[in-house]
Amino acid sequence: MIANREMKSLKEDCGNLYYEIMKVKTLEASHLKGGLKCLIILQVEERLPSKFTIFGGFCKPGATLKFNFDDDFLWGVSTSAHQIEGNNTNSDWWKFEAEGKIKNGDRSGKACNSSELYHQDIELAKALNVNAFRFSVEWAKVEPREGEFDQEVLHRYADEVIYMQKNGIEPMVTLHHFTNPLWIAEFGGWESKRTIAFFLRYVQMILDTIGSVKYFITINEPNVYALFGYLQGYWPPEIKNRKKMKKVLANMALAHSKVYDLIHSKIPDAKVSTAINTAIFRSKTSSPLDLIMTRIVNYQYNFSFLDSVFYGKTHSPVGKITLPGGIKLDFIGLNYYTRFLVGFGFTPKISFGDLPKTEMGYEIYPQGIKNIIEIVWKRYKIPIIITENGVADGEDKIRPEYIMKTLESLSIAVSEGVKLKGYFHWSLMDNFEWLDGFGPRFGLYHTDFRTFKRTLRKSGELYSKICSNQL
Numbered sequence: 001m002i003a004n005r006e007m008k009s010l011k012e013d014c015g016n017l018y019y020e021i022m023k024v025k026t027l028e029a030s031h032l033k034g035g036l037k038c039l040i041i042l043q044v045e046e047r048l049p050s051k052f053t054i055f056g057g058f059c060k061p062g063a064t065l066k067f068n069f070d071d072d073f074l075w076g077v078s079t080s081a082h083q084i085e086g087n088n089t090n091s092d093w094w095k096f097e098a099e100g101k102i103k104n105g106d107r108s109g110k111a112c113n114s115s116e117l118y119h120q121d122i123e124l125a126k127a128l129n130v131n132a133f134r135f136s137v138e139w140a141k142v143e144p145r146e147g148e149f150d151q152e153v154l155h156r157y158a159d160e161v162i163y164m165q166k167n168g169i170e171p172m173v174t175l176h177h178f179t180n181p182l183w184i185a186e187f188g189g190w191e192s193k194r195t196i197a198f199f200l201r202y203v204q205m206i207l208d209t210i211g212s213v214k215y216f217i218t219i220n221e222p223n224v225y226a227l228f229g230y231l232q233g234y235w236p237p238e239i240k241n242r243k244k245m246k247k248v249l250a251n252m253a254l255a256h257s258k259v260y261d262l263i264h265s266k267i268p269d270a271k272v273s274t275a276i277n278t279a280i281f282r283s284k285t286s287s288p289l290d291l292i293m294t295r296i297v298n299y300q301y302n303f304s305f306l307d308s309v310f311y312g313k314t315h316s317p318v319g320k321i322t323l324p325g326g327i328k329l330d331f332i333g334l335n336y337y338t339r340f341l342v343g344f345g346f347t348p349k350i351s352f353g354d355l356p357k358t359e360m361g362y363e364i365y366p367q368g369i370k371n372i373i374e375i376v377w378k379r380y381k382i383p384i385i386i387t388e389n390g391v392a393d394g395e396d397k398i399r400p401e402y403i404m405k406t407l408e409s410l411s412i413a414v415s416e417g418v419k420l421k422g423y424f425h426w427s428l429m430d431n432f433e434w435l436d437g438f439g440p441r442f443g444l445y446h447t448d449f450r451t452f453k454r455t456l457r458k459s460g461e462l463y464s465k466i467c468s469n470q471l
């Protein structure tokens, strides 16, 4: 236990990390490796809605701080094709955008022009000292019409992989990241079982072209895709029907499992997962109804899909479908951004609390990631990779501290036994943020959407130091 007086002098001494302290409870430095001049981790109690902890740290200027991660830890950045490449003309989102559905009438258009500038983007990632890069291949470009595969696009993706590997960067390929070819959407998309067969054929084509990739994400955030597209109806195909949502989740669970097997039949030592969007859910009050609702929402959102493909048996709201047996996850890909408050209702009442917000309106709650990975680890006992985490912050005021808090929280969880194999920051650069268009800026690099110039932010500098172990 550290005395308050000592605390004070540390505070005066401390360098760039400073977190608001409310009440010091314990001192713990065990999660840090050598080379450290001083660092304390403070466990703090916050007020409502229920007790939880936040962590903060100080280090002296010039101190070397090493997080408690393995030497082969994947330090990465994350992107997706539709959000950065541009000209995704044969996709369902392109049509949706043309109908004026995006904030301020934005359209993805040329996005960050990455289909032309991808070599440069890989170099920008390298300048961040990352050793991994998660990106997605775009089905609507690979197969713009049924059965018609675009060789040029396939070879561009192959080149992307080769260029990453040449630069010492491990590629992680996402096979489906929200968008679909228009022809798939037109015959019923993920509501139809036929889509699974088409998806497998497309994945086969990718595997035949892109060569020696080890890490795959089959489907990005099936929970978000199904919720926004089929229950809340904000995203294409703008359906509000719980039954259909369940069917989509079932078809995605089956597609994931089959793709898992397909990848392993070709690359036996591949590491395959889905990437689930996770969030902290807290009850608005301590009333039993709110508490029960919170448990239900938490299970359905965070765990039902993972349970389905882990146990080989669907768990509601994933609809009923027969899944092949066996665990279809080599690691667990988790995306984490924020916390929600939950109240009881015929449909659950979900809102943000009083904490300061990001440009997306999300509560700034990086420390929640610790809780998420602890629960996920306890439940499945297979390695975890954070496949996305970040913050919309064009002015870069929040991001540096957000990154530090996140990594410290992860580091503590690791010291307590959680197996964490990597962290991918969302995102390399500002890009097209779906319904919110070009407004929210998530990049470690600022993007000028007129000239496509990318400029390193302070947080990018910080991240590059972390990735090269200088901080």
Ligand code: GCO
Pocket: 080, 083, 220, 221, 224, 277, 335, 388, 426, 433, 442
């Ligand atoms: C998601 C996606 C990304 C987003 C990111 C920021 O989680 O919704 O994977 O495409 O851009 O999460 O909102």
